[in-house]
Amino acid sequence: MVQVCxxxxxxxxxxxxxxxxxxxxxxxLLFVLTNFKYPIYFLSLDFFFRAFLKGKYSIIxxxxxxxxxxxxxxxxxxxxxxxxxxxxxxxxxxxxxxxxYVFNFLLVANYLSFIIIVLAFLELFFDFCxxxxxxxxxxxxxx
Numbered sequence: 092m093v094q095v096c097x098x099x100x101x102x103x104x105x106x107x108x109x110x111x112x113x114x115x116x117x118x119x120l121l122f123v124l125t126n127f128k129y130p131i132y133f134l135s136l137d138f139f140f141r142a143f144l145k146g147k148y149s150i151i152x153x154x155x156x157x158x159x160x161x162x163x164x165x166x167x168x169x170x171x172x173x174x175x176x177x178x179x180x181x182x183x184x185x186x187x188x189x190x191x192y193v194f195n196f197l198l199v200a201n202y203l204s205f206i207i208i209v210l211a212f213l214e215l216f217f218d219f220c221x222x223x224x225x226x227x228x229x230x231x232x233x234x
Contacts, residue, residue, distance in 0.1 A: 104166040
């Protein structure tokens with residue numbers, strides 16, 4: 092898997108990524124259970140920051156980094172490539188969820204939300220990032 096995972100020149104704290112999954116899960120559940128539109132807009136913006144700006148302006152990542160520092164939990168650094176790819180997928184899904192929500196296709200928006208909920212659940216509880224697996228699958232078609 093090392094050969095096909097996206098490798099970038101910076102690392103992130105795996106514990107922050109897992110906490111990000113917790114907040115993603117909570118925000119999406121809030122959206123699905125209430126049909127309140129602002130959580131999905133917020134999550135879309137936050138995924139954009141994580142996916143394209145190295146998480147620089149991500150409120151969720153900032154909060155989780157601060158929380159881990161406050162409790163003096165040692166970081167566990169990993170290559171950011173797979174997480175960046177997963178964040179890009181998360182952004183794409185959140186964009187699509189927002190699109191379908193705006194045009195009143197709530198069932199489609201909820202199905203897409205459920206997919207991200209499952210992926211966030213896997214990351215949070217099993218430390219399983221599907222982003223790297225998807226990336227490897229897509230790379231097969233490029234060669």
